Amino acid sequence: MVRSPASQHLRPRSFSGWPLSLAIELDTSSPNFISFTFRASTLRRQAIFAALAVLTRDGPESLASSLQSLVPAECHAYKSPHERIARAVMASPRAKEIVRSVFGAVPEGLLGVLNRVGGDPLPDPSLYFSLFETFTDPQHRVRRDVLHQQSGPVSAIQIKIIQHLHPVLVHNHILTRLHSVSEAKDANAAFTLIRNAVSSATEEAFRQSVENLGDKTDLATFFSRWIQKIDCPPTLPMIPENDPDIVVMTSGHEIAALGRRFRNCSSTRVVHAAIGYETLLEWKPSPGLVAQCRRLTDGQWILTDIHAKGNGQVEPSAAAAFRRKLQELGIPALSPGDLFPRARGVLSMIGVWHGLGNNLGFEDEDVVDDEDFAEVGNAA
DSSP: OOOOGGGTSSOOOOOOSHHHHHHHHHHHHSTTHHHHHHTSOHHHHHHHHHHHHHHHHHOHHHHHHHTGGGSOGGGTTOOOHHHHHHHHHHHOSOHHHHHHHHHSOOOTTHHHHHHHHOSSOOSSTHHHHHHHHHHHOGGGHHHHHHHHHOOSOOOHHHHHHHHHSOGGGOSHHHHTTOOSHHHHHHHHHHHHHHHHHOTTOOHHHHHHHHHTOOTTOOHHHHHHHHHTTOOSOSOOOOOOTTOSSEEEOOSHHHHHHHHHHHTSSGGGGHHHHHTTSEEEEEEOSTTOEEEEEEEOTTSOEEEEEEEOGGGOOOOHHHHHHHHHHHHHTTOOBOOOTTSSTTHHHHHHHTTOOOOTTTTSSSOOTTSOOHHHHHHHHHHO
């Protein structure tokens, strides 16, 4: 049998993985099949791997039938489907005909992507079916276009990633910044979070934002900029809007403004509000305070910390008033309770500075007693 000119002068390249055992089985029925594949061009190798993927799914008889038109007339008498498969693949003048026979069509752009996959087989035979579906199903048009327009080699992980990405995120600007399916799923989750928490995050607005993504902007910065626009937090504590003492921060703008007024890092907590993990509250009575509240698994809230302006010392009486008001509104405080008196003082004495219930006004350890001043004076 005459081999195609493209296969005669190429340096032999071996392969491994799932296709190897199938190739050995075909080589047993038709010697020289492995040698032929080793010397085949990159595109023909990928066409052969695609055929072997169909062999794993449909079995030898079905694949042999699909390839029947490629088998030379003198080979029609061969009874072994493995031999007919091997003969058909080796006799085909073009890789395109192999792909057409095994898949029934050769959609535009598929051969170019297969060629850019390289000479090694994709790690999972199912990827060949997914790739074919991407190029034939109209609903995957955007995915197809991005793969087709991708410059340079196309990796298996890129094929997997593009299958999992939300359609709005299917863009070369996103694809080049992701390195695993897990990261793709995280990007989808970030988009869902933003779409639910930011009223201006329509699909069209987000798609345009992806289109304008600069080369030097990483995904962390990209998603963070959107999250800063939060104006629809998923959950908030039940505090009346007209409460005279407490204001709930309901947007990224309000949280940023709170950070400027109190000269603290409140603006870094926007993402925690966006995912419904935390909310910030402002205590309006002088001297003004900021409370951090965390959400529990049952949907309730708990007060975890209180901060003064500039992260200065919190006045215990003001903190206590704030804490009691929240208690009345159904938001208890994180605290060791009454189990141990002067718990904060004990922690300080043994060098532990971040105990439960700090700055919540439970105790006045920061206030030095008058008798302590007297003793200090006498000692002087």
